[in-house]
Amino acid sequence: MIEIWAHWPRWIAAVLTVFSVLLASHPSASQSLQPSGWDAEIRLPEAPDLNPDPRVVEIEMEARVATVELAPGLAAEAWTYNGLLPGPLIRVNVGDRLIVRFTNSLPDSTTIHWHGLRIPIEMDGVPGYSQAPVEPGASFTYDFVVPDAGIYWYHPHVMSAAQVGFGLYGAFLVEDPDEDVGVSDDLVVLLSDIELTEDGVLESPNTGGSTGMAFGREGNHVLVNGKKFPSLTARSGAPQRWRVINAAKSRYFKLAFDTGEARRFKKIGGDGGLLEYSVELDQVVLGAGERADVIVVPTAEPASHLTVVSLLHDRGYGSTELRDTSELIDITMADMPVYRSGPLPELRRNIVPFSTTGATPVKLDLTLSQDPLDKSFQYGINGVPFWDATPVLANLGETQLWTVENTTPWSHPLHLHGFFFLVLDENGQPVRPLEWKDTVDIPFEETRQLVVQFDDDRPGTWIFHCHILDHAGGGLLNAVHLGLPEEVFKPMAAH
Template identity: 35%
Template sequence: MMQTRRHFMASSAAATALLGFLPRQAMATVSFETLEAMSASVQLAPDGYPATDIWGYGGTAPGPILRVAQGGRLQRRFVNSLPQASSIHWHGIRIDNAMDGVPGLTQAAVEPGDGFDYDFTLPDAGTYWYHSHNRSTEQVARGLHGALIVEEGTPPDVDREEVFVLDDWLIDPETGQIPDDFESPHARSHAGRMGNLILTSGIFDKTMTVQRNERLRLRLINAANARIFVLGLIGLEGWTMALDGMPLPAPEPLDEVLVLGPGQRADLIVDVTAEEGGTAYLARANEARGAPQVTFQVRGQASLARRGVPDALPPNPGHVIDLSGDSVNLTLNMEGGAMGGLREAMFNGEQVGFRELAQANQFWAFNGMVGMPDSPMATLDRGQIVRLTISNDTAFPHAMHLHGMHFREVLTDNTLGPMRDTLLMDSSERREIAFAADNPGDWLLHCHMLSHAASGMMTWVRVT
């Protein structure tokens, strides 16, 4: 089910292995296009403020939009021109495990001056993104992320498409620079690293011209370290078409608001209903007075009449979760953080108290374990259906992201919600998800509030 602002605020109160890889011997003969992580200076803040030194793919923030046809193949030579080791995670893709980009689990981090060839097919159409997965709290916050669009064979009937990467940056207004406090105990133990400059695709106060009755496809990506975006439409009528890249069975009218946690995406189709000469907005609703995320100036008229409800996007194949048979039942309990009840947990092989954990700048636990364990949370046979119950026994929301596979929430009537790869859970919530363990490999499961992951909220599952 869609999570509305009303639901969110109320709760706040209380793959199959992929084919097409070249053999190792042939890799050296292929000339991949380069995707370089590098330092650059860009004007993020409004005019009059200093430019900001960022780390970006191709020297931009966000990085270039990568577009591939569904079933096509992405080949990029990642070149690391940064002063730190890095890697790229392709968020939401049913990918071969060796291409998933998680240092220490699927590959070694790429050292400064070195490179790595990413080569994989893309079985699912939809809105995805790519970002650093080494020292992510810092590297994503410095700008290492971009949109990855996998295009359907038959696109929807729209006048145009826009990709909006939503992000917040923590900027010193005097210097225009990004503060180096990426390991701040407050950010780690509370809601995460929050920025003071909110941008859309790297632009402050993004404004664009549209026409009355024009139909737009909006691809929305929350690339923020921790910020939850609660979005509404003004002067627009819209439908949610897909979540986390996966098409909904039928368009859902966006009558209230859309909630996007870190890492989540949504595809909207919107019609411009504001009068010619007026203004429409994609607006943030979770601020005291609201604020525009994108401003649309209505100039001219695309047609005299509006179109009807759009057709659903074509479904992605192969995502079958059948709860009628046997399943593996797992539990994941989230504990810790400020104002939490965590007294002690396993850390570095020892049972230690919360005070000692805080001194080590570690604040969160999964099932009594702080940080990435040596052994998987579960070892699963390929094809098994997994039912995972997640309890958020903390004072803060968390965005739980599963690599390599999508899941559905199991609703109270035992029906299944939309296909997702990231689940936003509020404080004190208990939710159940189900997924088919159909993609072999070692897959990360972590909170996408990146400061939370860095301070304890990571585990993994193995699909044999």
């Protein structure tokens, strides 16, 4: 593709590129209802598409250390993609081919994992399981077709607690041009945090030793699209669609408005696109790695403010003491007449659950043990950390029914690479509406049942792990060994 284009006059490519950018930035004819510049402070920059083919998005990504401004007067040297924290928003249409020319300019090896995307194993970005680590100064080209609409994200899978904690993550939006949710203004909202010392430099990823690992280290600066408490301007009564991503390495977010009435969330989608039907919620809880697609209708007097906050969420022992609600987004109400919107369309999606008849039962206990001598903690699955684990075996096309029991005093958002699953059961209660998930919170001392069907054409060693990345590094990780002879599997120290 590139070779062909190299022979074309440059101006043709340039004109076509501009044209495709114009088309891409106006997916529907509907007009913005918000004041101009409403999202200027908060909107994520997008990765420029260097490929003139409208169905191919080609971008350059460089992981490098760079100084970023987190708030007025608060700059920090972080690990970034293209000098940005978060990295650039990747925006593609479902079915597009994405090419990422990636260069590692960090002082450490790294990879990119495309969280939630159902792509071939060679593109999954897990060193030792699906690709070699990209060494400092080296490059790697990721190249795959994007199969499903939804909101996803990307991050490294080498020493991920450290590298994600240092700032390496970005949003990945896959749009379906035929989908109309009746809202013209949208925003990608990436939530994260970062741990800085009093001197404003990155804190060691090993603070608190084994106990810090067992809890899951949270950053001391909560960020929304890389900023502390950014602002947006809104017209009262006008709906906005937010795709929210929890990219924090440990922290849960429980989104709420500071004042309750008529400021609820209409959740229309989750990890893997739209829900079976939408639900109205007062709060949206996201464990690390999870996403939500919500419609909000900020409603308040002109020139007043609303605050989106994260309420305390009990994720286990010690997680709510000595902590406060976090302020996430300041919404300044524009001095405009209230918009009187009609009812939003009722969204329905036909989600047919995988049949559990004949599904292979798999029981997974999430476990925590303590060394009797040095008292250090170690996570495991069925009592075994990943470095001693034997994989879950699966045949191509097989359906498995996983019963995941969390026996530990902390919650674990469990992420399966490469496949969607459906959560069927919360402590014995059926879960509705159905939602395609790749990450599900398993609250402390609770059990979840989920059904997954492995494709018949993507064999490989697909890992699953807690997305509290300290927990993954502390042992809470294993793999599904799909459609390969058992002897191929070699447990590696990758996390």
